[in-house]
Amino acid sequence: MQKRSYILSLLIVFLLSPFLLKAQIQEFKDSIIQISGITMTADSLKAIPAVSIMVKGQGRGTISNRQGVFSIVVFKGDTLSFSAVGFKKKDYKIPVNLPGNAYSLIQLMIEDTTYLPATIIRPYLTKEEFERAFASMDIPDDAYEVARKNTEGNRLRALARVTPIDGREGTNMYLKKQAQSLYYAGQPPPQNIFNPLSWAQFIQAWKRGDFKRKDDDN
Structure with missing residues (x-):
């Protein structure tokens, strides 16, 4: 049922x-x-x-x-x-x-009326006071001046010394080393003893004192 x-x-x-x-x-x-x-x-x-x-x-x-x-x-x-x-x-x-x-x-x-706070404009008392205030006024940099300061050679070199490499640069460096190691696979890599460019870099480093012992400075 x-x-x-x-x-x-x-x-x-x-x-x-x-x-x-x-x-x-x-x-x-x-x-x-x-x-x-x-x-x-x-x-x-x-x-x-x-x-x-x-x-x-x-x-x-x-x-x-x-x-x-x-x-x-x-x-x-x-x-x-x-x-x-x-x-x-x-x-x-x-x-x-x-x-x-x-x-x-x-x-x-309905239009919305916005009331701004009152602004009081007062002139300088004397001409000398105006000239002194105008000469000491801090005028902010415009966009062109800011861009010029940010792209100065000294500033870019200083940033390059302290800025770490990003992921793209690290990947390119790794792939470049891998390609170089595979290029000379099965044979000894070339020696730079007869490379004029390497000798020029060695001489410049010697003149700068890169190989100078630290004990000689004391």
Whole structure:
């Protein structure tokens, strides 16, 4: 008896599952809505371009074009956040019971006035005081001067002595040594005793005192 009722329950679920799935799909379709609209100023009804329209809590959105027109697909019940430079932020909550899957919106935005702190400009008391302040003024370097200082020969040489090699340089050095060792595989490597360049480097090092014993300095 229990087995029969269990089979009957499975049969009922199997028969009703297409209708339930269809109802869920229909409900999902009904919850999606495409919002198309335009962002305008509240006082003069002028189009506002480059307005950021974000869906709160979802990290996605869109931007209005040059004519202030925008379009975005959201769910009913979501909140759209409108923000633009020079205007107050505005939120709009989409009604849950909004009929249909398309809705047109005209979002009016109010200009936001920003008050900067007062700046008082006072002249120097005397001409001599102005000349002294002008002569001692620290003028910051421009981009050209900063680039010139960063590419000086002395600075580059100093950085080259303390800057470690990166991964690319280390890999190239290793591959170069490996290629050199494989090039002379099976035969003795050449001796630099008859190499004029090596003798010139040896003589320069000798003149610089690279081979001088440390005991001779004391």
